[in-house]
Amino acid sequence: MKSTIPDTGVPIIPPAGNGGDRQEASLHGEILLRLRDYVVEGNIPDGARVPERQLCEMLGISRTPLREALKVLAAEGLIELLPNRGARVRQLSQRDLEELFDVMAGLESLAGRLACEAITDAEIAAIEQLHYEMYGHYLHRDMHGYFQTNQRIHESIVAAARNETLKTAYANFAGRIRRVRYSANFARKRQRWAEAMREHEAILDALRRRATSELSDILFQHLRNKRTAAIEHLTEPQEDSLASP
Amino acid sequence: MKSTIPDTGVPIIPPAGNGGDRQEASLHGEILLRLRDYVVEGNIPDGARVPERQLCEMLGISRTPLREALKVLAAEGLIELLPNRGARVRQLSQRDLEELFDVMAGLESLAGRLACEAITDAEIAAIEQLHYEMYGHYLHRDMHGYFQTNQRIHESIVAAARNETLKTAYANFAGRIRRVRYSANFARKRQRWAEAMREHEAILDALRRRATSELSDILFQHLRNKRTAAIEHLTEPQEDSLASP
């Protein structure tokens, strides 16, 4: 068996986490959600060939809805479809990653701008709360907690922008990056960590003052720095610190 | 015949303009390109029901590749797929349009930032060239020429950002807006026109100086103003001026 997917029998891919209380009537939609999660979570190696037949067995469906879902995932940029040669998980080059991070930076920068126009004091207070929580994780060197809270902060800013279109685009690009994170076992460097905390202070400060342009700049730069850290991590993956007291 | 699509016989949708020298081996890819253009160009009224069978006849194919293309267009946000009730051209509310313009503003703002880092003097010179050309159209009250050159300028800035991911996303959102433009027969107000020219002067100036943050702000604001003009135009469509000496 040459297949790159673990071959432990038949249905492997779980019936959609449904963590966000989402529901999808049609089969292809359900399949789409499941497959997307499955790919984003890094269950298929980069560039691995994924025979349709096998996926069909795993999901317990016929090829028609599966192929529809694959086309959509390809449009989203998660996989690529080679003519007559099937679907492959899209292998992101370093350049691709840089581009992705920059686009994310642009979207967050935009989110910051829009948030300044629309955010309520209560929302700012909630973000402050998250900020302190994150600071706690930082002090305790709890990388995982830090990471999650960090993500919630950024999502809160995007939510405060009151723009569903932006939110959707953001989620799409975030998914592509998350896949790399999952599979490459990302972690920030210690040095970068403290810097990131300082940047978050500045973000919060600008947000409080509704300093539109300033926040936009800070958010962009913050993501830019993340990008640099990520690329460095990929280039020399030995020098990371996932958890340490 | 209740159909909303002009019923002049069988294949109606042309075999892909192929203006950009694009080629697509697979049928569903070909169909995707054709259908996307067809929808973007406003050939199907907002919210119109589009029976698959009819589209199949028009395109001379079976339902399978068509449905695959529809799924992708839905993912791109051009149409929406109601479960068991077929595909409809997505009707954009005023709010949707505002959101789209804001996202476009964010992407152009980002493009400006990145362009400042990467643009060559030659590219700036080319944009200056376009700028003067556009100014000529402005002086001659040539709305169409103005509009096209304007678009080329913005595309040049995006191109100068050297980010394919951004370019793709930009093209996607631009398509959604263009559809509205095509069908609503957009036009700027005279007053706004002069303002836009001044903004373009500022854009060019900031670009020459590679003033990253400044350009980012100006581009965002420029698009924001476009947004306002567009919304006003939609709200009271009688007060426009498409061409006048």
Add this chain to the structure above:
DNA sequence: GCCGGCCATTTTGCATTCATTTTTTGTCAC
């Protein structure tokens, strides 16, 4: 005359089938 339920037709969703293309395997010559 208008409204609501029932049935025929249409349309969608998915499975299955058919036709190519690709990939693998097996064989033969060197």
Add this chain to the structure above:
DNA sequence: GTGACAAAAAATGAATGCAAAATGGCCGGC
């Protein structure tokens, strides 16, 4: 043993078929 060629196997791309759902028309009732 290695390489190339050819046939077999498998995979993809597209078309067709079938069941379920929705649409539209019709009739009866109020």
